[in-house]
Amino acid sequence: MPKLGLEMERGELLSWEIDQGATLEKGEVIAEVESEKSVAEVEARETGVLKRTYLDAGETVPPGTPIGIVASADADIGDLEAEVEAELDAVGDADESATDESEPQAASDDEAGATATRAADDGDVQASPRARARADDLGVDLTTVGGTGYQGAITEADVEAAAESGTGVDDADVDVSPRARKRAEELGVDLTGVDGTGYQGAITEADVEDAAATADGRTRLETRTLDGMRRTIASRLGESYREAVHVTAHREADAEALFDAADAAADALEMDVTIQDILVLAVSATLEDHPAFNATFEDDEHVLWAEHNLGLAVDVEHGLITPVLSDVGSKSLETIATERREVVQSALDGTYTMDDLRGGTFTITNLGVLGVEAFDPIINPPQIAILGVDAIDEAPIRGADDGLEWRRRLPFDLTFDHRIVDGADAARFLETLVGHVEEPWSLLPDEVDRTAGARAGAATAMPDRTVTAHNPDGMAGTIEAGSFEWTYDEPEEAGGTETGPTPVDVFLSGLAACLSLSIRFQASKRETPVDAIEVTTDAEPAHGAVEQLEATIRLETDADDETVDRLVDLGERGCHVSQLLGDDVPMELSWERV
Missing domain, CATH: 3.30.559.10 (Chloramphenicol acetyltransferase-like domain)
Incomplete structure (x- = not known):
């Protein structure tokens, strides 16, 4: 069991990713484990065979505890198995000791002898020395007790729980798995009243949970045990x-x-x-x-x-x-x-x-x-x-x-x-x-x-056809239109500094923009597919009063020439800036001091 951090006390085996006896490659994931704070994968340190596994999914052990053996296919692992089992016994004894530190640390020589005799009667039951001694005191048959210790080992607490519930006597003849017996003790279920669905009628953990779920008229949907x-x-x-x-x-x-x-x-x-x-x-x-x-x-x-x-x-x-x-x-x-x-x-x-x-x-x-x-x-x-x-x-x-x-x-x-x-x-x-x-x-x-x-916090204000030009001095200034602002200027030969477009250029940009939008509107209204629209406006001469205007319109479309002609004609007539060129729009001038 790897140590996943300095504060890790125990690790839980979540799953084996390789079956016992299967061949694996170096670096291949063997198992997934979880500590109190994280989940990690255990990788093979060498190529070989997963010879033995010592933990089932859901069991926990301290970090450093052996959980399996990987060796070459023809390797003799007898000595290694003995070493591992001795280590696991030590872990089991340590867990048992931690369960109840107030109990005596060890049995006397007479108690140890009694335990050895009892072990022969109980066959191959895996139980700690103190659990066997306690079973003798309480008259509990260890073969009928479900173990909750490491790999199902019976602890002293298991013996006392069995004596208290009568499990050691009343349900001695019940065919039940250790996990199911442990679950029955947790849920307070009498195993003598449970019907088994396992092999040859054996009671399984699921049978116990089903019995507990319906005991008081409620149906248990799911039981979730807190993981690490x-x-x-x-x-x-x-x-x-x-x-x-x-x-x-x-x-x-x-x-x-x-x-x-x-x-x-x-x-x-x-x-x-x-x-x-x-x-x-x-x-x-x-x-x-x-x-x-x-x-x-x-x-x-x-x-x-x-x-x-x-x-x-x-x-x-x-x-x-x-x-x-x-x-x-x-x-x-x-x-x-x-x-x-x-x-x-x-x-x-x-x-x-x-x-x-x-x-x-x-x-x-x-x-x-x-x-x-x-x-x-x-x-x-x-x-x-x-x-x-x-x-x-x-x-x-x-x-x-x-x-x-x-x-x-x-x-x-x-x-x-x-x-x-x-x-x-x-x-x-x-x-x-x-x-x-x-x-x-x-x-x-x-x-x-x-x-x-x-700027970002203020709501956008549209000009609503009100534009203010600011000219603090010289031949340059700024145009303010609602939340928007840009610069205007004149060429150097006209006394400007060339930091922005001229007023005529600004007018031409308005005309070009208006034509593009008006044509777009007409195309949408008539459902004519048109992608990009580009309008270039020119004024002659380059300086002084404007004597001639020219607008060149480029459209990205598959429409025929007649349709495009119609769109452009309607677009020009619908352009409000273009209308200013032909209409006699009155303008009222006024002035005031600032």
Whole structure:
């Protein structure tokens, strides 16, 4: 059984991928095992044959315990088998000793003799010495007791359970497998009333569960035993909830700037930057101001850590794990975005290591992606706080002139250990976090345009045929049309600086654009397939008053010439800019001082 981490205490065999007696190649997967925190594959270290297996699926042993033998086809493994069995006996004795440390450590010489005599009577039953001694005391026939120890070995607890339930006497003649007998004891099922469906009427584990499921009028759909990782999660969170004094504070932040900052950073860095990446920066900056939360609590010591090692809760097949994004405070946004994706993906792929899960000082858990609007996260011990992120929602906010404005809101849930920090501390933490979320620009690298937020946050305003030209001095200026702005200028020979198109050029661009849209409209209306449309407008002479206009229209279409002629003619007549050339449109001029 491989050791999958320093904290691993036991490993569970999930499955054998190779049958006993089968040939295998070096590097081939033999079995899949699970520790308290991860799942791993056991690979063959050499080419050979899987000679023996010592564990069934679902059994657990400490790391380092033999689970099988791989050797060459003609190898004599007798000595190796004896060595392995001796090691397994030692493991069994250690497990038995751990089951009840309050019992005497060993039987006396007289008890040992009695046990040896009893063993002869019980045949080849596998039981520990203390279990045999206890069976003698209670008058329990070991051949009728189901073992729950290593490889079905009978423990002292099994003997006492059998004596208490009468199993050793009342159902002595029942044909039942050890697993089924053990399950019957767990569920409190009387085996004498169970009909067996196994070989020659033997009672199976499924028979026992069916009997238990229908005993009180309910039908059991499925029974799920907690596996290694799920068992560890249950243990750690149970410990956290029992030990820590959990209090959760809630706060909302305006999220518009968070989205704008993520978009601006993605453009500037030319990579995928999400609001989660900006939020990681914001949490790190908050921990810098409130170091008491970037801490652990063990052995009555509140330890504050210099590095911001943020655990990111990830939902995987076997449960919830928290890979750690280490030392966030010293990293750039680009590095954070890259590493965050990598650690999350490795967790989802199952390629993470135990080192990826260690050293966290604060945890972020996001159920908002699943639509959760509020929850009370449980602290990941020995940390003292965890931040829950909820679903983003839109809410009406009082805007300018007392009007309503819909804005995105991001709720947070901060659970903290009230033994270590107080509610006022948590309130100040959330106040700082909300400030960074609503004004994230100072957290971003210099290459990110700080003004992008103001532009991105404003709703687009169409000009509605109102355009303003600004000419502060010289022969150049800017044109403002709603939310849009561009430059106009004149050639150098006319006193300009050639930083933009001339006013005539701007007019020609409007004419070209109008013709293209008008022709497109006519093609759509008549269901004529037309792909690209390109319009070039020219004015003569090059300078001064315009004396002649020419428009060249290029269309990508398979329509015949007559159809194209019709589209172009209708497009010109429907173009409102073109209409200005022929219509006598009155213009009223006025002026005012500024």
